[in-house]
Structure formats: C-alpha cells, structure tokens
Amino acid sequence: MPAPVREAPIRVLIAKPGLDGHDRGAKVVARALRDAGMEVIYAGLRQTPEEIVEAAIEEDVDLIGLSILSGAHMALFPKVMTLLKRRRATDIPVFAGGIIPDEDAARLRRLGLKAVFGPGTSLEQIVTTARGIARRRA
Amino acid sequence: MNGPPPLTPAARRILAKDRATLARVISAVENRDPAIVPTLRALFPRAGPARIIGITGPLGVGKSSVINALLAHLRGLGRSVGIIAVDPSSPFTGGSVLGDRIRLERRPGDPGVFIRSMASRGHAGGVAAATLEVTRLLAAFGMDIVLVETVGSGQVDVAIREIASTSVVVLVPHLGDEVQTLKAGLFEIADVFCVNKADLPGADLAAKDLRELVSLAASREGWRPRIVTASAREGRGIGELWAAIEAHEGYLDAGEARALAERRRISAELLGLVTERVEREVAEALASDPAVGQLLDRIVRREIDPHTAAAELAPPARRRSRRR
Ligand code: B12
Ligand SMILES: Nc1nc2c(ncn2[C@@H]2O[C@H](COP(=O)(O)OP(=O)(O)OP(=O)(O)O)[C@@H](O)[C@H]2O)c(=O)[nH]1
Ligand SMILES: [Mg+2]
Numbered sequence: 001m002p003a004p005v006r007e008a009p010i011r012v013l014i015a016k017p018g019l020d021g022h023d024r025g026a027k028v029v030a031r032a033l034r035d036a037g038m039e040v041i042y043a044g045l046r047q048t049p050e051e052i053v054e055a056a057i058e059e060d061v062d063l064i065g066l067s068i069l070s071g072a073h074m075a076l077f078p079k080v081m082t083l084l085k086r087r088r089a090t091d092i093p094v095f096a097g098g099i100i101p102d103e104d105a106a107r108l109r110r111l112g113l114k115a116v117f118g119p120g121t122s123l124e125q126i127v128t129t130a131r132g133i134a135r136r137r138a
Numbered sequence: 139m140n141g142p143p144p145l146t147p148a149a150r151r152i153l154a155k156d157r158a159t160l161a162r163v164i165s166a167v168e169n170r171d172p173a174i175v176p177t178l179r180a181l182f183p184r185a186g187p188a189r190i191i192g193i194t195g196p197l198g199v200g201k202s203s204v205i206n207a208l209l210a211h212l213r214g215l216g217r218s219v220g221i222i223a224v225d226p227s228s229p230f231t232g233g234s235v236l237g238d239r240i241r242l243e244r245r246p247g248d249p250g251v252f253i254r255s256m257a258s259r260g261h262a263g264g265v266a267a268a269t270l271e272v273t274r275l276l277a278a279f280g281m282d283i284v285l286v287e288t289v290g291s292g293q294v295d296v297a298i299r300e301i302a303s304t305s306v307v308v309l310v311p312h313l314g315d316e317v318q319t320l321k322a323g324l325f326e327i328a329d330v331f332c333v334n335k336a337d338l339p340g341a342d343l344a345a346k347d348l349r350e351l352v353s354l355a356a357s358r359e360g361w362r363p364r365i366v367t368a369s370a371r372e373g374r375g376i377g378e379l380w381a382a383i384e385a386h387e388g389y390l391d392a393g394e395a396r397a398l399a400e401r402r403r404i405s406a407e408l409l410g411l412v413t414e415r416v417e418r419e420v421a422e423a424l425a426s427d428p429a430v431g432q433l434l435d436r437i438v439r440r441e442i443d444p445h446t447a448a449a450e451l452a453p454p455a456r457r458r459s460r461r462r
Contacts, residue, residue: 008165008168008169009232009233009234009257009259011165030235031235033233034228034231034233034234034235035228035231035233036231036233037231037232037233038233039227039233039234039236039257040233040234040235040236041236041239041255042235042236042237042239042240043239043240044237044239044240047244048244048246050246050247051244051246053246054244054246054247055239055244055253057157057158057161058157058161058252058253058254059161059254059255060158060161060162060164060165087158088158089158137165137169
C-alpha cells in the first residue's frame with residue numbers, strides 16, 4: 001500500500017555526552033519531540049563527542065540535542081562543535097539543556113549552539129525552538 | 139540494455155564509501171523522493187545480493203543486544219556489517235523514539251560498520267517501506283552482512299521474510315503462553331530460533347519445548363529451523379548463533395533455494411511498485427473524470443450500488459493507463 005506522501009518528519013538526535021547519569025530531562029525532551037511528530041534517535045548515556053557526531057551523520061539528522069547536568073558542558077560541548085566542523089557537518093544545528101549557568105550559556109551560543117535551556121523550561125518552548133532551528137531539506 | 143546505467147554523483151560517492159552521502163540517500167529513499175531513482179538504478183546492478191539477516195521477536199527479548207553481540211563477533215571475523223533498526227511510528231503524530239542505538243556499542247572511526255535507525259512510518263509487518271531498498275544501499279556501500287532488527291511486537295511479523303535471506307526469531311525463557319500465540323506464524327518465518335537471556339533460569343527448558351514444536355512442524359523446503367540458546371549480556375552462544383545462520387545461508391546456496399527466495403522477494407517488490415503506479419494513475423484518471431461525480435451522486439441516492447459503479451469505471455480506467 002503506498003504510504004500517503006507527506007512532508008518528511010524532522011529527525012533529531014538526543015544524546016548525553018560524558019559520564020553524567022541524569023537522563024530524565026533528555027528522556028522528557030525526546031518524548032516531547034516525538035509527540036510533536038519528530039523522529040527522535042535516542043542515543044542514551046555516556047557518549048563521547050566522536051560517537052555523537054558519527055551518529056548524527058549516519059542518521060542524517062536535522063538537529064542535535066545535548067543534555068548535561070553534571071557541569072562538564074564547557075569541556076564537552078565545544079568538542080562536539082569542533083568535530084562537526086572537522087566532518088563538514090556544520091549544517092546540522094545543535095541545541096542543549098541541563099544545569100548550565102547563564103555565562104556559560106552565552107559562551108556556548110557564541111560557539112554556535114542555537115539555544116541553551118535550563119530547568120523548568122516548558123516543553124512547548126523546546127518544541128517550538130526545535131521546529132524553528134531544524135535543518136530544512138532541499 | 140548495453141551495460142549498466144550511468145553512475146550519478148551520489149552513486150559514485152557511495153561506491154567510494156562516503157558515509158554522509160549514503161546517509162542522505164537513505165533519507166531520500168525514506169522520504170520517497172523521486173529524484174533519487176537514477177541513483178538507485180545505477181547502484182542496483184553494482185551490488186550483489188548481500189547476506190541480509192532479519193532479527194525479529196517480541197518486545198524487549200534482546201534483539202538489539204543480540205545484534206550488538208553479533209556485531210562484535212562479525213567484526214572479529216573481519217566482516218563488515220550494516221545495521222537497520224526499525225521502531226514503530228505513532229499512528230497519531232507520526233513521531234517516533236528510535237532507541238535501539240542505546241544497546242549498540244559505538245565504534246566511531248570503524249569504516250566496517252554503518253548503523254541506521256528507521257521509523258516504520260505506518261508500514262505494517264514490522265519493517266518500513268524503505269527497508270528493502272536500504273539493505274541494497276548498504277550492500278552497494280560494501281557491507282558484507284546487513285542485520286535488520288524489526289519492530290518488537292506481540293504478533294509475528296512476516297514482512298521480514300520478504301527482505302532477509304535468513305530470519306532469526308529471538309525468544310526468551312518463560313514466554314509460555316506467548317509462544318502459543320506466536321506459534322501460527324513462527325514456523326513460517328524462523329530459519330533460526332535464538333533463546334536469549336540464557337543467563338536466566340529456564341532457557342534449556344524453553345529450547346526443549348521449541349525443539350518439540352519444530353520436530354512436529356513440517357520441514358520447509360528441506361530446512362528445519364535450528365535452535366540456539368544464547369546470552370547477549372554475557373556474550374555466550376553468539377558464535378553458535380552465527381554458525382546456525384551460516385548453516386542456513388549454506389543451505390540456500392547448495393540448491394535452488396536462494397534463487398527461489400530471491401525471485402519470490404522480487405516478485406513481491408515488483409507487485410508493490412506496479413500497484414503503487416497503477417493506483418496513482420487510476421486515482422488521477424478518476425479525479426479528472428466527470429462521470430465519477432455523477433456516479434457518486436447516484437450511489438448516494440441509492441440508485442446504483444458501489445460494486446456496479448466500480449465495474450462501470452474499472453475497464454475504462456484500465457484502458458486509459460495502458461495507453462500511456
Ligand atoms: C533527579 C536528580 C538526580 C537523580 C537522577 C535520576 C535520573 N535518572 O535522571 C539521582 C538521584 C540519580 C541523582 C544523582 C546525582 N546527582 Co542529581 N539531581 C537531580 C535533580 C534533583 C533533578 C534533575 C531532574 O531530573 N530534573 C527533571 C528534568 C525534567 O529536568 P532537567 O533535566 O533540568 O531538564 C529540563 C531542562 O534542563 C531542559 N533540558 C535538559 N536536557 C535537555 C536537552 C535538550 C536538547 C534541550 C533542548 C533541553 C534540555 O529541558 C528539561 C525540561 O525543562 C537535580 C537538581 C535540579 N533541580 O535540577 C540534581 C542535580 C542535577 N544532581 C546533582 C548531583 C551533584 C548529583 C550527584 C553527583 C550526587 C552525588 N553526589 O551522588 C549524583 C550523580 C549521578 C550521576 N551518575 O551522574 C547536582 C549537579 C550539580 C552541578 N551540575 O554542578 C544537581 C544540580 C543538584 C544540586 N543542586 O547540587 N540526581
Ligand atoms: N539477563 C539478560 N538480559 C538481557 C539479555 N539481552 C538483553 N537483555 C536485557 O533486555 C532488555 C531489552 O534488551 P534489548 O536488546 O533492548 O531488547 P529488544 O528486543 O531490542 O527491545 P525492543 O527493540 O524494544 O523490542 C535490556 O534491559 C537488556 O539489558 C541477556 O542475554 N540476558
Ligand atoms: Mg531493540
């Protein structure tokens with residue numbers, strides 16, 4: 001049966017870099033994006049920046065979402081951005097959330113992260129942002 | 139035909155093992171982008187039939203974990219491995235959480251592995267509409283073996299048989315009643331049974347029960363399903379599982395079985411592709427036919443029944459599509 005031809009869903013990779021075991025936020029965000037009609041590749045805990053970038057390329061995602069609550073964001077997020085550059089994949093936008101102080105968030109945005117969210121952010125706002133920044137297909 | 143069709147730039151990059159291009163072409167196939175057809179055409183004659191191994195079974199039995207263990211085993215043997223892991227899409231929102239990657243050990247930088255998660259996008263039978271075509275892309279990319287994980291579901295999903303050369307049904311100890319409900323379709327699709335989680339009690343008993351069931355069932359075209367107990371968690375039984383899969387592949391190669399299965403597979407695919415075209419053409423033809431509107435009015439007024447109306451419409455529609 002031919003499936004009805006409809007717009008391609010947005011594909012998002014949700015990953016937790018580093019050793020941080022707090023995964024509630026990442027799971028909540030993954031579910032919210034799914035309920036908004038997106039295909040969410042949930043890569044799980046303890047990912048290295050290399051693994052995240054490789055997965056993003058293999059899965060041809062339109063958006064990468066990173067979650068860290070451990071405080072290691074300034075060590076790990078810039079690495080992801082550097083690797084994306086090295087793999088010529090900077091057309092994949094990145095956003096993030098977790099426990100990230102405002103001054104760090106500002107620096108991360110200067111590094112190219114499209115948005116950084118802290119505790120209590122509404123899922124509606126996260127979904128709207130995701131739709132707004134996801135890569136558009138030609 | 140004189141020679142294979144010309145290579146497109148994307149086809150050339152896939153043959154040169156460009157991962158990003160492969161990933162984008164897979165998306166185009168999933169999105170049914172007609173612009174990708176010349177690339178598929180170019181690659182088709184350049185990739186032989188790869189070994190496509192289907193891994194199916196109920197929710198949570200350890201399909202992804204078994205694939206992870208097989209992946210390590212096969213990389214140890216120097217074989218390259220493509221993996222397609224299918225998860226269901228929500229029928230309401232179309233969204234999906236694809237979680238099989240969690241169980242797969244990541245090996246960035248290993249050119250001999252390519253993993254792709256795929257949402258079923260409303261396709262029934264435990265796989266996605268694009269799965270078969272993507273197994274071919276992975277073969278063209280140079281993967282020796284393609285492992286396909288189906289959606290985990292309560293019933294037996296037979297669509298994997300139209301894709302895989304060997305189908306492995308993963309079960310766990312103490313499925314009990316569940317095996318009873320699965321039974322009907324099980325023996326039509328299983329070339330190999332894998333009783334996983336053998337680190338838990340009851341695996342030997344489950345294997346014995348299965349063995350009884352298998353001995354009662356008629357052998358299918360000269361093959362009796364093999365039964366292997368394994369623990370993906372402890373890495374036990376994985377060599378035996380691969381040996382059972384290879385035995386089935388050997389059986390396929392020994393006689394006509396592989397050619398027959400390939401023919402059956404392609405005939406199903408062809409039927410699907412032709413149906414899709416005819417359906418589209420007929421729908422377009424009917425939409426532009428003023429007689430249809432009048433017929434609809436008459437059906438609503440109960441002056442004519444839908445069956446008679448369909449018979450009135452069908453022959454001209456067929457003639458019209460043949461003229462093209
Ligand atoms: C629950 C919790 C735990 C649970 C975690 C359970 C789990 N599986 O997730 C347990 C008890 C295991 C735990 C353990 C620890 N915890 Co704790 N934990 C918390 C707590 C109270 C709540 C976190 C939570 O789940 N929130 C609910 C979710 C939904 O919110 P969220 O993750 O913030 O996500 C929201 C946003 O941040 C954003 N978001 C998050 N991720 C992403 C990703 C993307 C892409 C986007 C767009 C948005 C986004 O959107 C979400 C919705 O609004 C926080 C305190 C706090 N108030 O945040 C401490 C906290 C995070 N923990 C902390 C610590 C120190 C620890 C431990 C080290 C404690 C210890 N000494 O043992 C351990 C380490 C565990 C480990 N292995 O890493 C500290 C971290 C300090 C720091 N960063 O400097 C905190 C901040 C407490 C504190 N004030 O000290 N913890
Ligand atoms: N004890 C034990 N647990 C296992 C084994 N293999 C997998 N598991 C566990 O079973 C759970 C499900 O494993 P998965 O590999 O995700 O199972 P799956 O069949 O792929 O699941 P779905 O894709 O959701 O249908 C996880 O908690 C695994 O850790 C095993 O050999 N022994
Ligand atoms: Mg799985």
